[in-house]
Amino acid sequence: MENIKLCVFDAYGTLFDINSVTQKYCEELGDITEPFSNLWRSKQLEYSWLRSLMNKYEDFWCVTGEALEYTLDYFNIQDEILKSKLLKAYENVNCYEEVPKVLSILKEKKILTAILSNASPNMLNKAVENSKINQYIDHIFSADSIKIYKPYPSVYNLVSKKYNVAKDEILFVSCNTWDVAGAKSFGFNVFWINRFNGKKEALPFKADMEAKSLIGVSKVFELR
Incomplete structure (x- = not known):
């Protein structure tokens, strides 16, 4: 980390x-x-x-x-x-209650933040605006830009192409086990947000860390 x-x-x-x-x-x-x-x-x-x-x-x-x-x-x-x-x-979907706090902590720690989603740009922009987290997000990546959905590797590669950072310098955070597998297979460090006590996929691409909410992510960075 x-x-x-x-x-x-x-x-x-x-x-x-x-x-x-x-x-x-x-x-x-x-x-x-x-x-x-x-x-x-x-x-x-x-x-x-x-x-x-x-x-x-x-x-x-x-x-x-x-x-x-x-x-x-x-x-x-x-x-x-x-x-x-x-x-x-x-x-007009709402963000989880811990989201603004977690994102603000990451910004304080000088960590770049981005969203990578299958959702269309319009959907993502509205969700971010409705949740009032615009100031915490540096970039929004949508699979719509390449017309194919995660877990296709090219979607994860959108992040690598934009930022001049190595894969092992990127932490990908998702609640979806299929997304965890896709991001790990691509080569990212992965944090699984297991909100609902789900089971791990029977695939060889496992999350590096796990927590029940995004608070787990901020706690890791607070130690830096």
């Missing part, structure tokens, strides 16, 4: 609480709020990977809409107003 010059964060689930989207409409969704949120997220990821494999790229906003269509149909919900509200809420 003494060599780290740049800390790169995944967006959704890591900095931004995607469950906050459906929680805003828990009255409309009722008992299915949690499974609805989980299915929407899993289909969102699945469709991004399928589109990459099929070489049929559409940006993440389109993929998010397609995943929502599937989820609404799965739960037999035919409500265009609710659909519109859910998509609008995605544009």
